[in-house]
Amino acid sequence: MELVNKFNELVAKQKAYIYVLTLAGWDSATEAPRGAFQRRAEMLGVISGELFNLQTSKEYQDVVYGLFKRLDELDDITKREIKKAKKGLDKIIKIPKEEFVEYNKLIGLSQRKWEDAKHNNDYEGFKGNLEQIFMYNKKFVAYYNKDEHPYNIMLDGFEEGMSMKEYDEFFNTLKKDLVPFVKEVLNSGKKLNDAFITDFYPKEKQKEFAEYLIEVLNFDKNSGLMKESVHPFTWNTHSTDVRFTTRYLENFMFSSIFAAIHELGHATYEQQIDSKWDDTTLSGGTSMGIHESQSRFYENNIGRSIEFWEAHYPKLLEIFPEQLKDVSLDDFYRGVNKVEASFIRVEADELTYPMHIMVRYEIERMIMNNEVTVDELPKLWNDKMVEYLGIEPKDFAEGVLQDVHWSAGLIGYFPTYALGSAYSAQFYYTMIKEIDVEALVKGNNIKVINEWLKEKIHNFGSSRTPKELLFDVTGEDFNPKYYIKYLKEKYSKLYL
Numbered sequence: 001m002e003l004v005n006k007f008n009e010l011v012a013k014q015k016a017y018i019y020v021l022t023l024a025g026w027d028s029a030t031e032a033p034r035g036a037f038q039r040r041a042e043m044l045g046v047i048s049g050e051l052f053n054l055q056t057s058k059e060y061q062d063v064v065y066g067l068f069k070r071l072d073e074l075d076d077i078t079k080r081e082i083k084k085a086k087k088g089l090d091k092i093i094k095i096p097k098e099e100f101v102e103y104n105k106l107i108g109l110s111q112r113k114w115e116d117a118k119h120n121n122d123y124e125g126f127k128g129n130l131e132q133i134f135m136y137n138k139k140f141v142a143y144y145n146k147d148e149h150p151y152n153i154m155l156d157g158f159e160e161g162m163s164m165k166e167y168d169e170f171f172n173t174l175k176k177d178l179v180p181f182v183k184e185v186l187n188s189g190k191k192l193n194d195a196f197i198t199d200f201y202p203k204e205k206q207k208e209f210a211e212y213l214i215e216v217l218n219f220d221k222n223s224g225l226m227k228e229s230v231h232p233f234t235w236n237t238h239s240t241d242v243r244f245t246t247r248y249l250e251n252f253m254f255s256s257i258f259a260a261i262h263e264l265g266h267a268t269y270e271q272q273i274d275s276k277w278d279d280t281t282l283s284g285g286t287s288m289g290i291h292e293s294q295s296r297f298y299e300n301n302i303g304r305s306i307e308f309w310e311a312h313y314p315k316l317l318e319i320f321p322e323q324l325k326d327v328s329l330d331d332f333y334r335g336v337n338k339v340e341a342s343f344i345r346v347e348a349d350e351l352t353y354p355m356h357i358m359v360r361y362e363i364e365r366m367i368m369n370n371e372v373t374v375d376e377l378p379k380l381w382n383d384k385m386v387e388y389l390g391i392e393p394k395d396f397a398e399g400v401l402q403d404v405h406w407s408a409g410l411i412g413y414f415p416t417y418a419l420g421s422a423y424s425a426q427f428y429y430t431m432i433k434e435i436d437v438e439a440l441v442k443g444n445n446i447k448v449i450n451e452w453l454k455e456k457i458h459n460f461g462s463s464r465t466p467k468e469l470l471f472d473v474t475g476e477d478f479n480p481k482y483y484i485k486y487l488k489e490k491y492s493k494l495y496l
């Protein structure tokens with residue numbers, strides 16, 4: 001169909017702009033000199049503006065809406081592309097341009113304000129921005145769809161098909177079945193031999209181990225690379241160019257090991273996507289939740305398993321003979337799975353992590369329901385931390401101000417982090433029915449696991465929705481019981 005050809009042509013052009021912006025983004029986050037930022041921002045602003053014009057042009061709208069009217073005549077793949085494109089368009093073009101510009105300005109300023117507020121423990125100085133950000137988001141989703149609950153639209157924006165109904169069920173299950181277990185573990189009084197965790201591990205040596213991990217996880221270096229950044233992340237333009245970063249803290253080696261494995265998980269997903277999607281809007285991982293399920297699968301299910309360290313602890317000992325000389329494999333394994341009530345989400349262990357997400361989900365839900373004002377947020381936050389983890393933040397920086405998300409307008413994003421872990425448990429229980437994961441990990445044969453994931457999940461890119469993918473792989477809709485089962489099995493053995 002001619003209109004489909006036109007659509008592909010317009011998408012290809014947008015993709016070229018996105019490619020250039022993404023490349024520049026990698027440079028900004030890794031190597032670009034600080035002094036270059038002003039000029040970069042100006043130049044990239046021009047390119048972004050051009051891209052925005054392409055993405056909202058009359059021509060593109062006519063093609064997308066024209067094809068949307070003729071969905072029945074399209075094949076399944078094109079159908080999905082057009083539905084996705086229409087959704088994206090609807091969200092932008094229904095917002096009055098002045099408000100869109102105002103909002104972007106607000107977000108630009110809020111990032112700096114948030115940094116300062118966190119640094120100075122000054123919630124008062126930031127809450128005005130926060131109020132505005134929430135206000136705009138509520139307004140924008142109403143332009144897009146008046147009939148749906150605003151928070152449902154935000155949630156769906158990060159995880160297609162997910163709404164409060166599913167998330168309520170998910171978090172209520174955690175509350176009922178997991179919170180008491182977490183408390184039991186936290187109160188078990190088990191003492192670990194864990195002083196080695198904060199020992200001194202020189203950066204150069206840590207790098208050597210990170211390079212080793214790349215080999216272990218079979219990352220394709222011909223189509224990707226690893227660098228360093230303050231906040232580890234994965235970056236990609238298409239399956240043959242996938243890059244990621246880690247960071248090295250000399251008094252906390254676990255940070256670099258598990259950041260590297262986590263990002264390798266994201267990167268492996270991207271590398272294993274079939275290149276046939278590269279020129280379509282269905283390239284890249286299908287959702288935040290599924291992406292996070294892959295990174296957490298590698299980080300936790302594999303990287304924090306006893307089998308993994310049976311295979312690779314000798315290598316680590318070889319690199320750090322002094323620091324680890326009195327640390328047995330068992331001590332080490334317990335160390336990497338240490339559970340502790342803590343304030344900062346990004347530093348939380350695997351077991352207490354979902355509690356941090358629950359706090360955020362419940363608060364966002366109340367905000368979007370107009371049940372709480374920005375003045376009440378800090379106390380609400382602290383109360384929930386006491387309720388789920390039994391600890392109370394002493395200031396705003398380790399409480400309500402700790403995350404960047406809200407200042408960037410990312411509302412509805414947090415729940416995908418916990419969802420990702422839960423997805424990964426559900427995938428895991430299917431996987432172990434088909435391949436012997438423990439033996440493969442212990443035998444340093446992760447390649448077979450990568451292949452399983454490629455065949456079942458990765459190769460499809462975004463051509464399947466998260467719900468379809470989960471059902472196709474596991475034969476079931478999303479079911480949080482696997483997540484609870486996985487956590488209870490693992491941590492009862494370690495702590496109870």
Ligand SMILES: [Zn+2]
Pocket residue numbers: 262266292295
């Ligand atoms: Zn991640």
